[in-house]
Amino acid sequence: MFFSQAGARPRMWEASPSEYKKWVEVFKACDEENKGCLSRENFKVAVVMLFGYKPSKIEADAVMSSVDPNTSGILLKEFLDIVRKKKEAQLYRNEIRHIFTAFDRHYRGYLTLEDFKKAFKQVAPKLSERIILEVFREVDQDSDGHVSFKDFEYAMNYGQK
Numbered sequence: 001m002f003f004s005q006a007g008a009r010p011r012m013w014e015a016s017p018s019e020y021k022k023w024v025e026v027f028k029a030c031d032e033e034n035k036g037c038l039s040r041e042n043f044k045v046a047v048v049m050l051f052g053y054k055p056s057k058i059e060a061d062a063v064m065s066s067v068d069p070n071t072s073g074i075l076l077k078e079f080l081d082i083v084r085k086k087k088e089a090q091l092y093r094n095e096i097r098h099i100f101t102a103f104d105r106h107y108r109g110y111l112t113l114e115d116f117k118k119a120f121k122q123v124a125p126k127l128s129e130r131i132i133l134e135v136f137r138e139v140d141q142d143s144d145g146h147v148s149f150k151d152f153e154y155a156m157n158y159g160q161k
Helices: 019-032 042-051 057-064 076-103 115-124 129-139 147-157
Strands: none
Touching: 019 042, 019 076, 042 057, 042 076, 042 129, 076 147, 115 129, 129 147
């Protein structure tokens, strides 16, 4: 797919020293019993503190299933890696939103074929209208003549996992 190259994720994002320090402080604050690890519930509190939302049961299950069974929770090193990945995904999604918004010049919440043509003329002026039409049709998953943010995000993430 065309967008798999256009939306290629950066390999790894690194936290600033102050952000890293904040993550460690949140870990310590949530490690109520000073065991050096976070329980499932404490992990949820930490996510609320850092990201402003409570993780779903599915997300918490996924995290807990990846934890070393010989420990009684999420160790600091694991926690920092989880938080870094979540932050990286958050930044990447924000970047996709920014690109979508730049293409959506009329602030409608969707892109038309005309929006695509204008955008591609700026970023890839030598692409033929036929190629642009093919890309548009591929990205417009429900064939309604509009590319929603969901369609666009899917296209940008295609082949990334």
